[in-house]
Amino acid sequence: MDQGRSHRIRRRLLRAGHFIGLFLAMAAICLPGLWVVLNSFRPTVEIMAKPPVWIPTELNLDNYRAMFGGIGEGGVPVLTYFRNSLVISLTSTVIALLVGMAGGYAFARYRIPGKSAIFVGLMVTRAVPGVALSLPLFILYGRLGIIDTHFGMILVYVALNVPFTIWLIDGFFRQVPKELAEAAEIDGCTRWQAFWKVEFPVARAGIASAGIFAFLTSWNEYALASQLTRSLNSKTMPVGLMDFTSQFTLNWGGMCALAVLMILPALVLTFLVQKHLIAGLTFGGVKG
Amino acid sequence: MAEVVLRDVVKNYGALPVVHSINLDIAHGEFVVLVGPSGCGKSTTLRMIAGLEDISGGTVRIGDRVVNDLPPRDRNISMVFQNYALYPHMTVRENLGFSLHIARRSKADIERAVADAADILSLTPLLDRKPGQLSGGQRQRVAMGRAIVRHPDVFLFDEPLSNLDAKLRTQMRVEIKRLHQKVGTTIIYVTHDQIEAMTLADRIVIMRDGHIVQIGTPLEVFERPVNAFVATFIGSPPMNLLPATVTGGALRLADGTTLPLPPGLSARDGRALHFGVRADNIMPEGHAMPPTSHMAYADMPVTLTEPLGTETLLFGTLAGTEVQAKMLNPRPVRAGEVLRFGIALDKCHLFDAATGASLRV
Numbered sequence: 096m097d098q099g100r101s102h103r104i105r106r107r108l109l110r111a112g113h114f115i116g117l118f119l120a121m122a123a124i125c126l127p128g129l130w131v132v133l134n135s136f137r138p139t140v141e142i143m144a145k146p147p148v149w150i151p152t153e154l155n156l157d158n159y160r161a162m163f164g165g166i167g168e169g170g171v172p173v174l175t176y177f178r179n180s181l182v183i184s185l186t187s188t189v190i191a192l193l194v195g196m197a198g199g200y201a202f203a204r205y206r207i208p209g210k211s212a213i214f215v216g217l218m219v220t221r222a223v224p225g226v227a228l229s230l231p232l233f234i235l236y237g238r239l240g241i242i243d244t245h246f247g248m249i250l251v252y253v254a255l256n257v258p259f260t261i262w263l264i265d266g267f268f269r270q271v272p273k274e275l276a277e278a279a280e281i282d283g284c285t286r287w288q289a290f291w292k293v294e295f296p297v298a299r300a301g302i303a304s305a306g307i308f309a310f311l312t313s314w315n316e317y318a319l320a321s322q323l324t325r326s327l328n329s330k331t332m333p334v335g336l337m338d339f340t341s342q343f344t345l346n347w348g349g350m351c352a353l354a355v356l357m358i359l360p361a362l363v364l365t366f367l368v369q370k371h372l373i374a375g376l377t378f379g380g381v382k383g
Numbered sequence: 384m385a386e387v388v389l390r391d392v393v394k395n396y397g398a399l400p401v402v403h404s405i406n407l408d409i410a411h412g413e414f415v416v417l418v419g420p421s422g423c424g425k426s427t428t429l430r431m432i433a434g435l436e437d438i439s440g441g442t443v444r445i446g447d448r449v450v451n452d453l454p455p456r457d458r459n460i461s462m463v464f465q466n467y468a469l470y471p472h473m474t475v476r477e478n479l480g481f482s483l484h485i486a487r488r489s490k491a492d493i494e495r496a497v498a499d500a501a502d503i504l505s506l507t508p509l510l511d512r513k514p515g516q517l518s519g520g521q522r523q524r525v526a527m528g529r530a531i532v533r534h535p536d537v538f539l540f541d542e543p544l545s546n547l548d549a550k551l552r553t554q555m556r557v558e559i560k561r562l563h564q565k566v567g568t569t570i571i572y573v574t575h576d577q578i579e580a581m582t583l584a585d586r587i588v589i590m591r592d593g594h595i596v597q598i599g600t601p602l603e604v605f606e607r608p609v610n611a612f613v614a615t616f617i618g619s620p621p622m623n624l625l626p627a628t629v630t631g632g633a634l635r636l637a638d639g640t641t642l643p644l645p646p647g648l649s650a651r652d653g654r655a656l657h658f659g660v661r662a663d664n665i666m667p668e669g670h671a672m673p674p675t676s677h678m679a680y681a682d683m684p685v686t687l688t689e690p691l692g693t694e695t696l697l698f699g700t701l702a703g704t705e706v707q708a709k710m711l712n713p714r715p716v717r718a719g720e721v722l723r724f725g726i727a728l729d730k731c732h733l734f735d736a737a738t739g740a741s742l743r744v
Contacts, residue, residue: 272466272468274464274465274466275470277433277435277455277464277468278462278464278470278529279470279481280435280455280456281433281434281435281455281456282456282481282482282529282533283456283482283486283533284456284485285454285456286454288485293470296472297470297472299472
């Protein structure tokens with residue numbers, strides 16, 4: 096009896112410990128983001144205050160108003176940056192997904208001589224830090240004349256994302272039993288139809304998650320974009336953040352406001368696709 | 384509906400031959416079971432008929448068309464896979480109607496065909512579920528339903544029951560046989576389970592190492608196995624094989640026991656053989672079928688018993704080899720008890736010790 100009670104108490108304590116641990120971990124992850132959101136609504140004085148003002152005394156939209164305002168009033172071409180970011184990220188994601196699907200499917204389904212070597216080779220490209228490529232890319236792009244173009248940025252991000260999408264999508268196609276496609280072929284499909292009508296829908300959730308990763312990589316990338324974009328032609332939002340720095344001052348409030356605008360679409364997209372991910376797969380079609 | 388003819392069909396994986404020159408004629412409406420141990424090439428043969436594997440040599444004909452180079456969709460076949468391969472993102476209704484949908488049949492047509500198939504297999508209440516919400520037996524029935532909606536020339540079954548538990552397997556076996564009686568389509572069925580083969584087949588094709596060993600009706604392969612492999616593979620428990628030598632026109636077992644040669648069989652002196660006797664033909668006196676005119680008797684200690692209700696399997700040692708015998712109208716038997724067994728010699732077999740070939744053929 097007594098033993099049972101002490102066991103119960105221990106279990107409760109353990110559970111409480113888990114909650115506290117989780118709370119601390121989540122706080123460490125979320126606080127910087129929340130701080131950015133909070134700062135975007137606060138005047139610079141309060142942001143810079145020492146000791147920090149934890150509980151805001153005044154919240155307003157001044158930073159946002161200024162950001163969308165004219166030049167001279169602290170305005171930056173937010174909409175142009177946003178459009179550039181969107182065009183570059185979406186296009187590169189779509190291309191990376193198409194290439195990733197083709198590659199991932201081939202890796203998952205076909206015997207290719209030297210398959211594992213090719214695969215490792217693809218992964219190794221991910222080991223090179225992106226910044227290390229910035230100078231060679233800059234020189235190359237300079238010669239080709241594609242610095243400061245959407246095309247140039249899309250090309251970089253496709254190259255950055257393709258190994259990753261191939262790797263992820265390969266994994267998802269491996270989980271789709273090959274008998275599904277065979278059954279579809281016997282049911283009258285061509286190879287192509289079998290893919291689009293059966294294998295693709297079944298692996299769709301996985302492909303969507305690869306899409307999120309690719310999109311977020313392009314959307315958030317700063318190091319290469321800061322080198323390869325020059326003007327309103329192609330500057331993306333992360334690069335746009337630097338507009339808030341000037342020789343002697345840093346407009347933290349404005350920067351935070353733009354950062355919030357950057358986070359929002361990514362957040363919305365993730366939520367949209369996440370629902371899809373969870374609703375996704377029950378591999379009930381075959382015996383596990 | 385159509386006949387299926389395999390002529391010198393060969394399958395190589397690279398330099399490795401897995402199916403050696405198979406010849407097989409399957410009549411229209413026949414239920415043929417390919418059976419053999421794993422790796423014998425039976426599934427590969429089925430997949431070549433389906434068009435899922437390239438044919439390395441020979442021809443496969445379905446009806447009056449050679450289908451070697453036709454893709455699966457043009458062969459008018461349907462297949463039930465071991466893991467069912469139901470489309471997980473579609474409901475049962477969509478799964479059943481998929482082939483007709485691909486063939487661009489009218490909505491009304493598809494609905495009617497799906498309703499018919501669902502009716503035959505009692506799937507009607509499940510039509511709006513997804514495969515993930517079905518039990519193993521129900522998935523199996525959906526897979527069969529998907530095969531029958533399109534009225535193919537040939538049904539192919541690739542070990543369809545091996546993922547089911549024993550009870551359900553027996554039940555589905557009956558359903559498959561009933562389905563065949565109802566639709567009368569040619570069926571080619573692959574299994575490694577000899578009981579499935581015996582119970583379902585019009586004709587059994589026994590394969591081993593990429594060769595066909597024997598083709599025959601279930602009773603033919605049971606009663607007249609061409610070699611020791613078939614004799615031990617077909618029938619449960621497997622046929623007992625006792626090493627023996629022919630001495631003075633009689634069989635001399637390893638421990639010196641002599642038995643007369645089974646009637647109708649002869650062999651020259653000194654020939655090394657295996658004496659084959661099924662458990663059904665070696666029974667303790669007083670618990671056996673009425674003795675025939677060709678009985679031999681031997682004493683054997685019982686080491687283990689397996690009571691099955693109407694009969695008990697007795698394990699004993701005869702001439703140094705473990706032997707399984709059957710006891711009808713069983714009484715309790717203690718381990719170690721020595722019983723006198725009668726052997727019905729006219730039902731026994733002799734196989735060449737080296738080649739395994741039966742002396743009866």
